[in-house]
Amino acid sequence: MFGISPLGWLHTLGSLPAIPAMLYMFARYGRIVPRSVAGTIYLVAMLIGAASVFLVTHQPAGFVIGAVTLLLLLVGYTAGGIGALGRAARYVETVSLSLTAFLLMLPTVTEVLRRVPDGHPFVTSLDAPLLRGAQAGLLGVLVVGLAVQIVVLRRSRPA
Template sequence: MSPLGIFHTALGVLALGSGIAAYAMHGGISPRSKAGLLYLASTLVVSLTGFGLFAHGGFGKPHGLAVLTLLTLALAYAAGSSGWFGAAGRKIETVGYSFTFFLHFIPGITETFTRVPLGNPVFDSPEAPPLKAIAGVLFLLFLAGARAQLKAMPSELRRQ
């Protein structure tokens, strides 16, 4: 791995850890908590540094995920901090930040399972069908988690 790749990976682990802490302490990721703010800042930098990594040659799907993550971060931030989305703002913010958490896992599982163990990785290609199945299960978990977060919102936010 290159120095940028090591930095990117370490920061990705920090993002996941702070995201987990935000969920455990506050029930979700929000820029209004220290753990949430750390998650958002590290996710932003991870997405940006991802553009300098070309493990599978050229601009590819991981870079597309970085673009999607950046767009989702911007949308969620705007939804939570402006009046653009009206009463739905906090809901969009909540689901948006949770979606970025889900997106961390796509390159994370792909890169891990196509590299580890060294010399004999679990999967030989990022396109391996089991990897797609794992991503599908993770997406279902995201949907269930987002629904649970919305239901757990204070009633005054849920009615909006």
């Protein structure tokens, strides 16, 4: 179904819980909060997805996205514990984890549009205008979202 291998299904289903966890945290907190139940779910699902992408991808971009995602998860989930960063830790944490959300949604949207509906996908080429528009929309959400998050962090009092 959808041309996905058993290992591909493990990758897809393993990383899928990150999406509702991410959406919940953005709606509730305006950012990904690592030290929360949803943050833990997000981390585990993202680790499964980012680590397993190396086994399923056939594109060099997939390897880059997986490696960068793992690096950003490490930075985002450890920044809060580095006292030397001071108030900057919240900025590093927020920006890093928001970038992981973008790197989750970029291939997700791409793969959904290239595989759904089964047998007659919405797009058949990586250059399709619909796909390019969806990717540009995600980039726009990232830029605006990061700007809003940074403004909110600047206006908030130190923890």
